[in-house]
Amino acid sequence: MFDDNKTYAVMDIFYQLMTNKKVSTEYMLSKYKKDSRTLQRYMAIVKAFIKQMERNIGIEEENLSQIVYSKKDKVYYLDVKHISEEATVILSLLIQIKSLTPYLSIETKSFFEKLKKKEVSIREHHIIDHAIEYFEVVNEYIPEDLFEIQKIIDLNKKMNISFYDTEGHMKEIKRVKPLNIVYQYYNYYLIYEHKHKIKNMKIIDIIEYVAYQSDHFDGSISKDPIVLEIDRTHFDDFKKTYQICRERVNKINENKRVEINISREDAFYICYQSNGLVKIVEPTGLVEDYKNKLKLLLDQY
Structure with missing residues (x-):
């Protein structure tokens, strides 16, 4: 009912271009039932509107998008010469996640889609959608208690934890020192100290937990700390992820040596x-264990 309406035709062309679609002459002739000169006027209106819209948000003249006509394919398309800061941040975050895991939970995908609609222009949607397509979307369970456990860690409170062990048996440990939460092996792990040993467990295996309101610990180094040497170019990124207890400089190569509360498995990872x-x-002894594991791995090839 709107095909003969000029306003509808202009809005439809605008939407097609802004969503990264190519608009063919054949499509417009068939849909709007107008001659080629009328369609050129419609395209000129859309072109002027897009340029004015971009000027209003502060885009410089040389960076304004252009509507380009391909004589070979007989189609119009929008040549975007810039991407917004918001779209860049979202894309960067997706790339960082991809470096950790090939999976994206349905909840996380939904979050990015909401963020995309709220923060990113329509014409940039396809860039975010394309980045999401690189992931395998799964029904991954995101632990509901992530935030509460992180609060307990931040307050240095001890806790009792009931959990399922690797054989599926229910166990309980008391007066645990929760140290950190990390994401590795495609799961969320709680790093904790119990009886002077650093261990880890999947957060999804935790049945219930109780924090001691008055029993705090100082977060100091455990009895047998693991010492890692971090390349100086990588240290700033490393300390954003892991809680470092002590650090010093290796004067020979200026790399950082750190004492850190992690399990042996975490160190290997x-x-x-x-x-x-x-x-x-x-x-x-841990250095030798790691070298032996690498040797076993190499012997398989």
Whole structure:
């Protein structure tokens, strides 16, 4: 009912271009039932509107988008010469997530789609959508208690934890020192100290937990700390992820040596993922264990 309406035709062309679609001459002739000169006027209106819209939000003249006509394909398309800061931030975040996991939970995908609609212009939607397509969307369970457990960690409170062990048996440990939450092996892990040993467990295996309101710990280094050497170029990124207890400089190469509350498995994972930017220094026995694991891996090839 709107096909003969000029306003509808202009709005339709605008929407097609802004959503990264190519608009063919054949499409317009068939849909709007107008001659080519009328369609050129419609396209001129859309072109002027897009330029004015971009000027209003502060885009410089040389960076204004252009409507381009391809004689070969007989289609119009929008050549975007810029991307907004908001779209860049969202895209950067997706790329960082992709470096950690090939999976994206349905909830996380929904979050990015809401963020996209709220913060990003329509014509940039396809850029975000394309980045999301690189992930396998799964029904991954995001632990509901992530935020509450992180608050307990921040307050240095001890806690009792009931959980399922690797064989599916229910167990309870008391007066645990929760140290950190990390995402590795495509799961969220709680790093904790219990009876002077650093261990970890999947947060999804936690059945229930209770924090001691008056029993705090000082967050100091455990009895047998793991010492890692971090390449100086990687140190700033490393300390944003892991809680460092003590640090010093290796005067020979200016790399950082840190004492850190992590389990042996965490140390192996960090070193393996770092591509040589992190290495285990102490304890010596752990260094030998890691070398033996790497040797076993190499022997398979």
